[in-house]
Amino acid sequence: xPETVFVLNGPNLNxxxxxxxxxxxxxxxxxxxxxxxxxxxxxxxxxxxxxxNHEGHLVDWLHEAQAVGAKAVLLNxxxxxxTSVALHDAILAIRTPVIExxxxxxxxxxxxxxxxxxxxxxxxxxxxxxPLSYLLALEGARRL
Ligand code: DQA
Numbered sequence: 001x002p003e004t005v006f007v008l009n010g011p012n013l014n015x016x017x018x019x020x021x022x023x024x025x026x027x028x029x030x031x032x033x034x035x036x037x038x039x040x041x042x043x044x045x046x047x048x049x050x051x052x053n054h055e056g057h058l059v060d061w062l063h064e065a066q067a068v069g070a071k072a073v074l075l076n077x078x079x080x081x082x083t084s085v086a087l088h089d090a091i092l093a094i095r096t097p098v099i100e101x102x103x104x105x106x107x108x109x110x111x112x113x114x115x116x117x118x119x120x121x122x123x124x125x126x127x128x129x130x131p132l133s134y135l136l137a138l139e140g141a142r143r144l
Pocket of ligand 1: 011012013076077078079080081101102103104105106113
């Protein structure tokens, strides 16, 4: 059975491709899923990619990642990154390693993006490489 890597995406990431393309680029979430699946196949891994605009779904999916024995979680929590104590606590509550992912580099943007409740609990953070951030995070996850 190939090991599974969960790729969890938070609010507004369903609009990738048309959402502020000057910041987030033109790739859609489906494009990113395809890219990750191609690489995962080469690595003998499976990808379970999900997106929700609801914080509680992300919390539930973090719990599920541990329950099903996922190898790792790549988490782009979108704006919840900067607000969610619930996601912070959920990451600390599970043993599954969580890698924080961002397309943009929040530290070069508005001050309200400089604090990450996700990053304070995650094993690692990859940001600023556009869609490649997800691929780099997958490479990291594979070596865990
Ligand atoms: C983001 C950065 C966040 O600050 C923002 O709220 C997003 C996307 C990124 O991938 O660059 O929704 O997580």
